[in-house]
Amino acid sequence: MSDAQCADLTTAVEQLAWTAVREMLQLQPDAGPGSDAPDADLRQMWLAALTSLLAIRDSADQLAASAALSAAQYGADYPAIGDAAGMTRQGARRKWPGLAGLSDERQRKLTWWNRRGDQFVQCVRAVLMASEETSEQAPRLAALRGRLDEIEQTSPAQRLDVFDMALVDAHAVAVGAPSPAERTAARAKGLLAALTADAYAAMNSHSSLVIREDLACGTDDCASEPIVELWHPDFGHGPVSACREHAIEALGQPDIRIVAACRPDVALSVFAEAYGEG
Ligand SMILES: [Zn+2]
Structure with missing residues (x-):
């Protein structure tokens, strides 16, 4: 994945996180980190952003495990899964055991x-x-x-x-x-x-x-x-x-x-x- 593609992904995840923040705190559509709000409100927003970003990471981990399983069902071996995940074959096997065969x-x-x-x-x-x-x-x-x-x-x-x-x-x-x-x-x-x-x-x-x-x-x-x-x-x-x-x-x-x-x-x-x- 290129640096530009990674940057695009980060932007998309950030937008997703702030959409979740607005839903969690029931804020207006234009509310966000740049809005002219009191410190106490901004503090609450950033704390909610922290919560939602970590929830996104957990979801991504689950989806990654599911993707590794599907890839294996379609013929990917551990070297290929490790390569895609940026880890060694052994690392992939430790993280997602039972995918061989x-x-x-x-x-x-x-x-x-x-x-x-x-x-x-x-x-x-x-x-x-x-x-x-x-x-x-x-x-x-x-x-x-x-x-x-x-x-x-x-x-x-x-x-x-x-x-x-x-x-x-x-x-x-x-x-x-x-x-x-x-x-x-x-x-x-x-x-x-x-x-x-x-x-x-x-x-x-x-x-x-x-x-x-x-x-x-x-x-x-x-x-x-x-x-x-x-x-x-x-x-x-x-x-x-x-x-x-x-x-x-x-x-x-x-x-x-x-x-x-x-x-x-x-x-x-x-x-x-x-x-x-x-
Ligand atoms: Zn018999």
């Missing part, structure tokens, strides 16, 4: 939503249509309906945050209660659970998935690799891991749903095979 995460999310976004929205619509408004899940259903509206009203560039929230609500709806008795409605709910499981598996980094390697299939004496976690309202103790074969077998029972995938792109294919759609 955000670009990769954003890319994984974009890829998944580009591929499955339409299917996800259709599936949520089907679940909402089939659900009783009076059910105990009504608040969650209302939240999910609100997310759908938000997705439609948000520009594609801003949609990732809304999708993140929609996934949280979809997961809660998909696993929160027994399945509807009607088969089409039950299928929609099961599909939403599988879609959500696949979304999380695709969006998480590889390192957070390999932690699951020590899990075994929940069926006794089965040595096959578990690839999904299943949930049933009666399990009580949380999800149970299952290999492909035993997952497909279990999904034949009512109320069993896939709630997590141990690898990307397995939940939907297991679901499809279990429902004879593979």
Whole structure:
């Protein structure tokens, strides 16, 4: 930034501060540091200016942190962020930790939503249509309906945050209660659970998935690799891991749903095979 640009910024910040002073003290539009006012009034104005300038600095700090986060999501690494902030790479990392890898995460999310976004929205619509408004899940259903509206009203560039929230609500709806008795409605709910499981598996980094390697299939004496976690309202103790074969077998029972995938792109294919759609 050139010296002239810095000077312009300082002038703009000064004007902003004095606008805030006039609002704080309820002064006339022409009141300011050069006005012909008693010393006591000018003293009060300068004290208010001090308060407002420090508030502007705090706001700028918050906005800077937000800008660093966004820059990282769009691919900036710590050397680039440090360079823009006038500090070293290590300094930038200390000031704004946790920004590495955000670009990769954003890319994984974009890829998944580009591929499955339409299917996800259709599936949520089907679940909402089939659900009783009076059910105990009504608040969650209302939240999910609100997310759908938000997705439609948000520009594609801003949609990732809304999708993140929609996934949280979809997961809660998909696993929160027994399945509807009607088969089409039950299928929609099961599909939403599988879609959500696949979304999380695709969006998480590889390192957070390999932690699951020590899990075994929940069926006794089965040595096959578990690839999904299943949930049933009666399990009580949380999800149970299952290999492909035993997952497909279990999904034949009512109320069993896939709630997590141990690898990307397995939940939907297991679901499809279990429902004879593979
Ligand atoms: Zn098994």
